[in-house]
Amino acid sequence: MRAAYIHGIRDLRVGDKPTPQPAGNEVLLxxxxxxxxxxxxxxxxxGAIGSAVISQPFVPGHEFAGRVLEDRPDLGLKAGQLVAVDPAKPCGHCEWCERGHVNLCPNVEFMxxxxxxxxAMTELISASPSQIFPVPDNFTEIQAVMLEPLxxxxxxxxxxxMKRMMETVAVIGCGPIGLCLLQLAKLLCKDKVYAIDPVGYRANLAKKLGADEVADSHTAIADWTNGRGVDLVLEATNSPMGFQIAAESVRIGGRVVLVGIPDGDQYTPLSASLLRRKGLDIKMSRRMGHxxxxxxxxxxxxxxxxxxMVTHRFALEQADDAFSYPAEFHDGAVKTIILPNQS
Incomplete structure (x- = not known):
């Protein structure tokens, strides 16, 4: 079967991969x-995120949906059924799993x-029953994929x-995760929800999805809040300055949740005195729980x-375009999707 491999920095090629052989109770999709x-x-x-380094050709892809290949009455699954897949399989018995922090399991198997x-950037894959979530019959394959970023x-x-309904919120970074955060904010927050992104078409999409105000720079937040800052900042950028921008945008005693992964695996610059003098409550978000x-x-x-937010769809043989479009902000790309079994 075919699969997309990252060989090195900006070196993505489609090649062959052995057909998976499900182990134990796994389901072939x-x-x-x-x-x-x-x-x-x-x-x-x-070519890496911290210690996770691509040292040999590697198949990426953890946001995915698939169709069950064979009836599995033991699991209540039918051939052809559409399912979403949680890419994480935590060990279930370490200290962190037992504390309920399965997203922090150091022994996790993560696709x-x-x-x-x-x-999953390939034609077939196997998954454990605990990772499989059947979706409603009217769900599309795209909707099933987007359950992971949501x-x-x-x-x-x-x-x-959230401590009270009347809080102001700023979402910094309007990629797919940021746009999901924005919509959750609009559901849960009865005060203003702001969105910041330097890429114009992404900021415009945030406005379409409900942001009360949008801008290309976080300095607008000071104007919108009369210098106070917002109660809560949700940072979802790839910028090394994301942490600093969030700290500058939040009020004294406010809260910051850092969701994005910075380029180069570094936050820079970062003013310790700003964080300390504001007495900020800071949370680092990693993956998800149940x-x-x-x-x-x-x-x-x-x-x-x-x-x-899904702007482009590509066949597997076009996988390099599926990566280069959002990497270069080409053609209004926000979320790109690969369809491995379509030509």
């Missing part, structure tokens, strides 16, 4: 669609995370711990629009 995530773009642009576990946003909102059921419900009820 035909991959319907795969999203290109911001973390995938880091592997594409930098599409180098160097060990290949991802799940990341839900987890970040859980960390935000949130798929909530994500499915939000999409099924039409409370979150995951379709509008």
């Amino acid at each position: 035909s991959v319907s669609a795969v999203g290109v995530c911001g973390s995938d773009l880091h592997y594409y642009k930098e 599409g995370a180098p160097p060990k576990t290949h991802g 799940g990341v946003a839900i987890h970040a909102w859980d960390l935000a711990k 949130v798929y059921e909530r994500a499915i419900k939000l999409v099924a009820e039409g409370r979150v629009d995951v379709d509008t």
Whole structure:
């Protein structure tokens, strides 16, 4: 079968991969669609995220949906059924899993995370039953894929711990995660929700999805709040300055949730005195916990629009375009999707 491999920095090629042989109780799936995530773009642009380094050709892709290939009555699954897949399989028995922090499990098997576990940018893949979530019959393959980034946003909102309904919120960075965060903010917050992105078409999309005000620079937040800053900042950028921008944008005693992964794996510059003098409550968000059921419900009820942010679809043989378009902000790309079994 065919698969997209990252060989090195900006070196993505389609090649052959052995057909997976499901182990134990695993389910074999035909991959319907795969999203290109911001973390995938880091592997594409930098060849690594921290200690996760691509040292040999590697298949990325952890946002995906598939169709069950064979009836599995033992799991209540039918051939052809569309399912979303949680890419993470935590160990379930370490200290962090037992504390309920499965997203922090150091023993997790995570699809599409180098160097060990290949991802879903291929035609077939197997997954454990615990990772599989059937979706409603009226769901599209794209909607099923987008449950993963929405799940990341839900987890970040859980960390935000909104204290009251009348809080102001700023979303910094209007890629797919930021746009999901924005829509959750509009659902949960009864005061102003602001959005910042230097890329004009992404800021415009944030406005379309409900932001009360948008701008290309966070300095607008001081104007909108008369210098006070917002109660909560949700930072979802790839900028090394994202942390500093969030700290400058939030009020004294406010809250910051950092969701984005900075280029170069570094926050810079960062003013310690600013963080200290404001007495900020800072949370770092990583992946997600058990949130798929909530994500499915939000999409099924039409409370979150995951379709509008999907701008481009590519066949597997066009995988390099699926990466280069969002990496270069080409042709208005926000979220690109690869369809491995379509030509």
